[in-house]
Amino acid sequence: MSGVIAVAGLGFTYPGNVAPTLHDVAFNISPGEVFGFLGPSGAGKSTTQRILTGLLTGYTGKVTVLGREIGAWGRDYYERVGVGFESPIAFGGLTLVENLRYFAHLYRGPTRNPLELLERVGLASDANLPAARMSKGMGVRLNVARALIHTPEIIFLDEPTSGLDPVGAEHMMSLISDERNAGRTVIVSTHDMGLAERICDRVAFIVEGCVAQIGVPDQLRRQHGSAAVRLSWPGGQAVFPLMGLADNREFHETLRNKPVQSIHSQEAGLADVFTQLTGRSLT
Template identity: 40%
Template structure:
């Protein structure tokens, strides 16, 4: 059963539009929404999260058709992690989470436990205004899951974080998914999307171009290539072979007639596929 069912959703405003997008997100799925700036990612997310009204089309959440503005029961079930963290700078990290926990009419996580998860326990009593940019990012991320959301909207959750911290955040996301949370992820980072998402949607100029798993998109639209490094006259050289058609037999013949040192399979990246399908980069 789908947790989120979007049908022919459109939203028009001065700076752009979302034009008749339709997709479904299963319970416990990590669904990536990928596109360049201004493509309609944030607008779609804002409508799904109830921050913007539905202008046209329909949205069902957990089998219930949403009409009008969602009520508190809906907001109790969702978490929102923004690209630019929205924290109260005059409150400590701990008090930020305690304050937000009191806004929900459902059982919430222990604030200190959440701070421990994101590596901020030692700075729990420090004012958020004294946090570094990365620490504020982690505090905003922690706040977004304080209510144990059933649906978790995340916008660039690893942006600006060092690799170790980013891996920790991704581990938390995977753990929440394993516990049944449905996650709607918007990002410019194709590597993060490829690593985390069960399926991704490519959106450009308000319209969906493709929806599928990263693996299927790469298999369907990419061209598998093998790169061979070989020794020729004392110099190391390389050559690429297509792994389709005659490419395989040509590779086998080459191996038999050259001093081959390494062979690497070159799978196209998700970004390569995005550019191929849309003609656009993610800047």
């Protein structure tokens, strides 16, 4: 087993359940990688994250993080990892900046400036807002800021664009990319295909407690899409194979004679790839 995170033969069954939630899950995550878990609700994404973050015990198989079996870590584990949940977690009577200052005091090592972190997640103007008055999107961003407060080596994020508008989602993707560029490892569970396709170095499709496929988003999209381009014009469209496109007379005649408004390659989106590979929808 190798990698900053190495998982082999992972299984888990919740107490009182007969069927396992996870069975024979295996993957490796490299340092400085953004790794995404994709799958429908109930597929096992959150259970996997809870095991990796030490919140669930009693699993079978091997789970090694930073060279040590997860169960062998003590409190010092949380000095080296950061966790951002989807549901807002904060003290409602404290302001946003007071929440970050409180959480910063829980760590033994150096921490980031809370006001600078709030600015980084787009909450600087709300620094003195009581946390009880946050929207869901604000809570998600505060959770991410809290996960980064101690500059961890590994960052676990659950649906980090949930509740965010397009500008906020773009801001979050930029932040995650910056963390990767700084050498940190980011593990993301998400339904946001834009996030997965644009910033994940690799993704794992999880369905019914198993990893169905692991791959690089662009490669998966090309592998399971069509090697073709589609031309569209008012009232019509045509699809042409990429092979021999430069010499395709019909393609060039269409460009010359039709009021073409768009040209699109035909690679599949990750949601399409997931459906092709598993027969399931991501929703």
